[in-house]
Amino acid sequence: MSAERKFFVGGNFKMNGNLESLTAIADRLNSSELDANVEVVIAPPACYLASLSSQLAQKENVNVSAENVHQAAKGAFTGEISCSMALDCGASYAILGHSERRHVFGETNKQIGEKTKATLAAGLVVIACIGEKGEDRKSGNTMVVCVEQLTAYKDNVEDWSKVVIAYEPVWAIGTGEVATPEIAQETHLNIRSWLSDNVSPEVAASVRIIYGGSVNGKNCKELASQPDIDGFLVGGASLKPEFVDIINCDC
Ligand code: PEP
Numbered sequence: 001m002s003a004e005r006k007f008f009v010g011g012n013f014k015m016n017g018n019l020e021s022l023t024a025i026a027d028r029l030n031s032s033e034l035d036a037n038v039e040v041v042i043a044p045p046a047c048y049l050a051s052l053s054s055q056l057a058q059k060e061n062v063n064v065s066a067e068n069v070h071q072a073a074k075g076a077f078t079g080e081i082s083c084s085m086a087l088d089c090g091a092s093y094a095i096l097g098h099s100e101r102r103h104v105f106g107e108t109n110k111q112i113g114e115k116t117k118a119t120l121a122a123g124l125v126v127i128a129c130i131g132e133k134g135e136d137r138k139s140g141n142t143m144v145v146c147v148e149q150l151t152a153y154k155d156n157v158e159d160w161s162k163v164v165i166a167y168e169p170v171w172a173i174g175t176g177e178v179a180t181p182e183i184a185q186e187t188h189l190n191i192r193s194w195l196s197d198n199v200s201p202e203v204a205a206s207v208r209i210i211y212g213g214s215v216n217g218k219n220c221k222e223l224a225s226q227p228d229i230d231g232f233l234v235g236g237a238s239l240k241p242e243f244v245d246i247i248n249c250d251c
Helices: 019-031 046-055 083-088 099-103 109-122 134-138 142-154 181-198 201-206 220-224 242-247
Strands: 007-012 038-043 062-066 093-096 125-130 163-167 209-212 231-234
Touching: 007 093, 007 163, 007 209, 007 242, 019 038, 019 046, 019 242, 038 093, 046 062, 046 083, 083 109, 093 109, 109 125, 109 142, 125 142, 134 142, 142 163, 142 181, 163 181, 181 201, 181 209, 181 220, 220 231, 231 242
Parallel strands: 007 038, 007 231, 038 062, 062 093, 093 125, 125 163, 163 209, 209 231
Antiparallel strands: none
16 A cells, blocks of 8 residues: 555455345445545446446445446447446446456457457546466466556556556455465566556556455455555455445555
């Protein structure tokens, strides 16, 4: 965590919940005292974006994100939503390149790059996910994979103030196997150094790099104490009351 970069906590609900349970989560956020120095973003399934964004409209510092968007403005893409549809539903962010999009739905770096361009052009902030598989880390290729993914974003970003990088090692997502603070910090620092060398030192100093992968109410404080960890992207725990504890972990 750094004084210059606003701490960011995102909740990725994935394909979980229903109108009743997700409304209850928004109610909890509305009625909880949240650290005013933290930017909070929740990403519900697309069909609940509009109702949750209107429910949270008056809550300062809490915004809504699409879990994914398509790069085309419109057309014959059954089951997809466009950036303007996400905006219409109250979203101001979009998660791109999540490991499930990459490894379950086969999205490529090229496609994620195209989505990045379209999403930024539409005026949404991109939560740009990257991360290596367990086998990549074991073979010493963590940064090789992360740099390929970062390059696809870089080729499509002009204004880095509209990007939050989410480092999410695939082996830590939904597994309960959180990266140690040392491993996460080391990789965040490597990502920041890459940004400094390949984008600019100013961007490297200002872009938020958040960590995702089995973050919960117990492990968040120590992770947040690392100098290059600027927040979290939270999956499973964002559906639970402890999400508020994660948001407030630095209070
Ligand atoms: C995620 O899906 O982005 C994620 C980090 O999931 P979890 O917190 O459940 O590991």
